[in-house]
Amino acid sequence: MTVQNEKDWKDIIHRCFRCGYCKFTHDYSDFNCPSYKKFRFETYSTGGRLWLTFGVINGDIEWSEGIANVLYACPTCGNCMENCRFEKFNFMLVDFIEVARAEANKNGFCPENQKFLLERTTNESYFNPYAEKNSDNEDLKRKYELPDEAEWVYFIGCTSNYRQKDLRDATLRFLKKAGIDFTLIDEHCCTSPLLRTGQLSPVKDFMNYNIQKIKESGAKKVITSCAGCYRTLKFDFVKHGVDHNLELYHTSELVLQLLKEDKLKFKSEFRKTVTYHDPCHLGRHSGIYEEPREVYKKIPGINLVEMKRNRENAWCCGAGGGVKIGYPEWSIEISKERLEEAKQTGATVVSSTCPFCRTNLSDANNAFDMGFEVLDLVEIIDQLDYEVIK
């Protein structure tokens, strides 16, 4: 992720040859690109998007609503980056799409649905993309008897705080029980939805605000249960010049660390067959594949099974990149395909480590009556008896 300024991408984007590797899984057994699989015109492959963007830069075609729609019909899952063969720039493909969206936006072509993300997030009553009244998290601090200052901040993230409260509460209970010295801040959106949809105007202010709040708490470490917040705090803040010097943890990393240090011991079993869905923001975008798996494998009684497309090849849940709000029906179709893949494993539980994935997988599970239990890793742990040696 090095596309930091206009020159970086404008000097490189034409180097895409449109060879098509970006459409397939590594063994070519299926498409890996949800957008190409749905729309099938070459336009909707990553190569198509890059060529269109170069066409605009080159003056061969003008910005239009149609071009913007093509750019936004992509969950930015990053599967293309894994399979593009041009190593000198394949790691930038999602960045190319995001900067192209920002350009479309600058030229007045952000699709209507995605605009809501900006409107809601910048609304001073909300500061989140769900248009929920902003929670300063003081009630939660009181409930869990959290201090104002601590070593750690649990950055809840908007999806967990406003849509996946079970996941949030399971995380709070775990952190409390594990004896982690943590607090909460009056957090505002981490800006992931704005970054993914090219609506950059308030991003730096939001980042600075959140960092200021974290610093005010005295924390040196931040933990989040959200893959999107994790990717954003870890990589995008720095990319946008908000260098925070904080240690960033995803919950799966902390749980694994405690297990490895023999500080966490599970006392009961989870006797179910579970398949793990890699969140794009944690896997392909942040390189974390094995840590969650190691945790699952250490849970007594669990039968962890893999879907055919896993790790770098994992099929996206379809929620990211503004697709959930922009194309709600297609978004859960993508999740449906993931659940169908999960069905083939014999699993009864589909588990992930991202509240956004959890939301979309649950939505598809309900909409298509797929019969799974959809749980975050922390929610599974929350169902167990465990001992923490402090």
Place this chain on the structure above:
Amino acid sequence: MNQDNILNLLGNIVGNDFASNKEEDLFIYSQDPGASPPRPVDYVVMPKSVDEVQKIVKLANKEGIPIVPMGGGLTLSGLVIPVEGGIVLDMKRMDNIIEINELSKYALIESGVTTGQLLSYLNENYPNLQPPVPDAPSAATIAGNVLIHGSGYLSQKYGDHGSMINGLEVVLPNGDICKLGSCSVSKYWFTRGPIPDLIGLFISSFGTLGIVTKLSVKLFYKPKFRDVVFGLATEYKDIPNILSKVTESGLAEDVLIGMQDKPDWMKGYIFVIVYVTGESQDEIDANTKVLKKIYRKTNARYMKTPPRIREIYMEKPIFAATAADFRKGGGFEYVGAFIPLENIPEAYAGGVKISKNHGIVPTIGSRLIGQTHTVMVFFSYSFNRADPEDMENAREALHETNLLALELGGIPWKAELAGQKLILEKMDPNYKKLFKSIRDTLDPNHIMNPGNWEVK
């Protein structure tokens, strides 16, 4: 009829989601990754069945709209960019693998099946069988490859990939659905004859005579072990003898040769790359030993293959598109010419000269087809897509190479429009007359990929 009405009719046939005249869709189909300039497209349509193709062709015929079938769109020579506008028929939704006949060794597939898809399917379900795979990205379709006299894996041993077609289902320009090969007589798509062989009409005619919707291609036994044995030569004049001796040994499944002036360590060498196969490592070792001896006797020498290079060449298909980034510009095109073995030394010398005259790093390679019956020599020219002058420079180099190939008694393969024109200029007038008469008979309204193979 106006464009919107035509679009509605196309949408009625394939579904509105798969017929478009939106500028952003047409833009992508108006150009390919090669050096051809963009040409306008009026509609792009993605059919799902032969019935839909038939309806589209009938509509195009009635309305006089040109129609251009497209597979992976990776010929690089602009063959699926319409010359006179009209419909691009992107076949990739017709992607069913219908039958694998393990005993008679063929695959019956729809024409949108990609090489990667078939390769993967066989690897998983019939690991003892292998299909013909071109040196193109896996997004290339099997149909697209075999219908342009493609070459690639297994070409040395079994001939060009066009010769591996057992049968075709074709929608003719009048909308008739025609079966060719044994499938016209039998339920088995197992052989091309013994009946009048009309399949050849649809090979390298670039969609001017019909649209292939289904095909049977030969599959081949896949030996358990496979490896590459590299040789190094320094003189172009030695190439014919090396290749003759290697193929006469009967040990080579495939043979490639190549030269490139960059990186520096490659300069001055001609690399001979022989694929050997066997049922055991001992067999591979024994074959390697024989090849080492052949190299010694033919003024070449054996080269121990560095693991990284071996890995590159053992991948199937090899990633040949690296050339697209040689000039950090996302583009390359090559003249792939079928050239008689005896003229290979001159072809290499001439190709190097053309490259140097155009300031392009010489990159020339060859694939043997049918032992040494044909050698497909590719003269590759990279360019920077963002620099129109660089693209024009590449086009000039391609043109000069077409002339060179023809001078040497060769024929440019999957030639772009300018190359087709040069071939037609040299072609026997009665060959042209026959082709024109067949084309006029099948396609009196001249709707099928007009502008290609135009005999005046």
